[in-house]
Amino acid sequence: MSVLLFTIIVLAGAFLAGLVGSLTGLGGGVIIIPLLTLGLGVDIHYAIGASIISVIATSSGSAAAYVKEGITNIRIGMFLEIATTISAVLGAIVTVYINPSYIAVLFGSILLFSAAMMVRKKVDHSDDNSTGMLANLFKLNGSYPTAAGTVKYGVHNVVGGFLMMFVAGIISGLLGIGSGALKVIAMDNIMRLPFKVSTTTSNFMMGVTAAASAIVYLHRGQIDPGIAMPVTLGVLTGATVGSKLLVKMNTDKLKIVFAVVVTFLALQMIYNGLAGKL
Amino acid sequence: MKEIGKHYLADKDIQVILGTLLRVGVIASMAIVFVGAVIYLIVYHNDTVDYHKFDPKKTEYSSISAIFQGLSKLDSKAIIQFGTVLLIFTPVTRIVFSIFSFLIERDYLYVLIGLFVLCIILISLSNKLVG
Numbered sequence: 001m002s003v004l005l006f007t008i009i010v011l012a013g014a015f016l017a018g019l020v021g022s023l024t025g026l027g028g029g030v031i032i033i034p035l036l037t038l039g040l041g042v043d044i045h046y047a048i049g050a051s052i053i054s055v056i057a058t059s060s061g062s063a064a065a066y067v068k069e070g071i072t073n074i075r076i077g078m079f080l081e082i083a084t085t086i087s088a089v090l091g092a093i094v095t096v097y098i099n100p101s102y103i104a105v106l107f108g109s110i111l112l113f114s115a116a117m118m119v120r121k122k123v124d125h126s127d128d129n130s131t132g133m134l135a136n137l138f139k140l141n142g143s144y145p146t147a148a149g150t151v152k153y154g155v156h157n158v159v160g161g162f163l164m165m166f167v168a169g170i171i172s173g174l175l176g177i178g179s180g181a182l183k184v185i186a187m188d189n190i191m192r193l194p195f196k197v198s199t200t201t202s203n204f205m206m207g208v209t210a211a212a213s214a215i216v217y218l219h220r221g222q223i224d225p226g227i228a229m230p231v232t233l234g235v236l237t238g239a240t241v242g243s244k245l246l247v248k249m250n251t252d253k254l255k256i257v258f259a260v261v262v263t264f265l266a267l268q269m270i271y272n273g274l275a276g277k278l
Numbered sequence: 279m280k281e282i283g284k285h286y287l288a289d290k291d292i293q294v295i296l297g298t299l300l301r302v303g304v305i306a307s308m309a310i311v312f313v314g315a316v317i318y319l320i321v322y323h324n325d326t327v328d329y330h331k332f333d334p335k336k337t338e339y340s341s342i343s344a345i346f347q348g349l350s351k352l353d354s355k356a357i358i359q360f361g362t363v364l365l366i367f368t369p370v371t372r373i374v375f376s377i378f379s380f381l382i383e384r385d386y387l388y389v390l391i392g393l394f395v396l397c398i399i400l401i402s403l404s405n406k407l408v409g
Contacts, residue, residue, distance in 0.1 A: 004323040007315075045332035053362055057308070060300040060368045072293060074376050078391050081373075085398040092402075096332075138387070207300075207369030208395070214366045215402045218359075221337030225358035226322075227329060229315045232362070236308060 001040075003226065009040065010230035018058065018238025023251050024258050026118055028054050028235040029177040030111055034265040037104070037278055042227065044100045044107075044278055048176030049222030052214045054235035055178045059207035061236060062243060071144045072200040076155065076193070077208075079138050080186075083162050084169035084209040091173020092213035096220060098174070104273030107175050111266035114181040115259040122184075126194040130154030144196055153194050161191035165205075173213040178206045292379050296372060303368035307361045314357030321354055342403075370399055 017031035029051035036047040095103065128151075130141040135155040143152040155161075164186035168179040180202065187198035217223050272278045339345045339359040348356025377392035 001327050002323065003325045003327055004319060006327045007319060040329075042329040043332040046329050053365065056365055056369060057304055060365070061304045063297045063300045063372075074379075075388060078373075078376060078388060078395060081395045082391060082398075085395055089398060089402045139385075204372070208373060208399075211366050211369045212399050212402050215399065218363070218366070219340055221334040221340040222332070223340075223359070223362060224329070224337050225314070225318065225339065225355040225362070226327065228362055229311055229318070229358045232311060232365070233308065233315065236304070 006040070006226070007230045010036070010227065011234045013039070014054070014231045014234025015238040018054070018235035018240075019242045019245075020238075020254075020258055021235070022058070022062075022239040022242030023246055023249075024118055024255050025180070026114055026258070026262070027178045027180050028058060028239060029175075030114060030262065031265070032231055032235060033107060033176070034111075034269055036227070036231075038265070038268055038272065044103055045096060045222050046224050046227050048095065048103075049214075049217040049224065050228045050231040051176040052172075052210050052217060053223065053228050053232045055176070055210040056207050056214060057232050057236040058239045059178065059203050059210065061239065063203060063207070071142075071197060072204045073140070073142045073193075073197050074204070075138065075142075076140050076187075076191075076197075077201045077204040079140065080162060080165045081205055081208055083165040084172070084205055085212040087166045087169030088173035088209045088213040089216055091170040091175075092216035093173075095174045096222075100278050101273045101276050103174065104269045104278045106171075108266040108268075108270035108273065110171060110175065110177070110179075110181070111262055111269065115262040115266065117181040117184060118255055118262075119259045122188065122195065124195055125188065125192040126153045127192070128152040128154055129156075132156055132158060134158035142197065144194070151194070153197065154192075156192045157190050161186045164190055169209055172209055173216075176213070176217070178210065180206070292375070296375055299371065299375070300368055303371065304365065307364035307368065310361030310364065311358050312361075314354050314359075314361060317352075317354035318358060370396070373399075 013035045014032055017028045017035065021028040021031060032054060033047045033051050036042040037044050132155060135141055135158055140155040143150045164182065168182035168186060171182060172179040183202045187193045187202060339348050339356050342363060345356050345359045345363060349360055373392055373396050377389055380388040380392060
């Protein structure tokens with residue numbers, strides 16, 4: 001395949017990945033990796049390197065928009081980044097020593113999990129019980145303004161959230177994705193943060209965590225300009241268009257259709273991984 | 279109570295500035311990647327791609343110093359990598375910014391936490407990690 005054709009195909013695929021990823025909240029990386037590996041026969045290590053760059057682009061690019069609609073708890077973000085950056089660097093270091101088949105199977109499993117999380121109805125578990133010892137020690141409890149006045153929230157199970165974030169960081173470093181679904185579990189379900197706080201804080205952390213593993217990938221030569229270029233440009237453009245569309249459309253049906261597509265991709269990844277074809 | 283409100287406003291201001299800063303970082307680095315992409319396609323469009331097997335030796339620009347050397351020759355791949363590296367460092371400015379705002383608030387615990395996170399990222403800059 002010529003460089004020109006390859007660039008055009010990846011650019012188009014990455015645009016779609018970014019568009020659908022931002023409409024469904026799943027992120028671009030989870031679709032771009034199967035496209036590159038299953039569709040174009042690219043080695044999974046290159047796909048991972050390109051994907052992490054697109055994670056940084058979308059997370060930093062949408063930060064400005066997120067600031068308007070929610071409020072990032074910088075302390076929670078910074079505190080949990082201790083876990084995610086250490087584990088992301090570790091994940092990025094070991095990923096190249098792991099058999100690509102195992103990576104494909106792990107990727108497929110995370111994909112299945114993310115699809116399930118996407119269609120599941122989200123429940124806000126937050127309350128203003130701020131008696132947690134660690135939450136007080138690290139000043140994690142906070143408040144945010146609403147039309148009805150300031151709402152306070154308390155942070156629960158700091159240790160559990162921290163450990164879950166460590167897992168999310170490892171997965172992010174191993175697979176080159178944002179691990180959004182795992183971060184949601186840690187923040188919404190374990191630490192019981194309100195949505196307004198968890199989405200923006202998770203976005204804040206995503207860029208920093210991805211940067212930590214991206215530098216490791218760069219040094220190892222996993223970030224090839226010929227792949228990273230069309231992936232980043234495509235995903236970012238798609239995500240930008242997606243965030244404009246998101247305001248106007250109802251994405252419930254799209255999410256279900258997309259969950260089916262993602263499930264199919266996930267099974268393909270697992271099958272190809274087990275068959276040793278990747 | 280008032281104290282919290284004030285903090286919140288200051289935080290929000292910093293957030294807005296930071297959000298804009300990040301966006302500028304993304305746009306600037308993407309513009310550089312785009313320029314590199316145009317030159318890259320003009321020069322290499324007829325070459326055959328081969329990404330079937332990961333080979334660390336094949337990527338020429340895998341360190342910051344190599345990228346700068348390539349830049350001085352105006353090599354298209356080096357320009358793309360330079361844009362990519364700028365993009366990687368965009369979220370890191372967010373940490374640096376936050377450390378300063380914690381310093382202003384005299385929250386030294388979080389100055390330390392911020393510095394620790396920054397250190398991990400700087401350690402990842404060392405080539406030794408990838409063997």
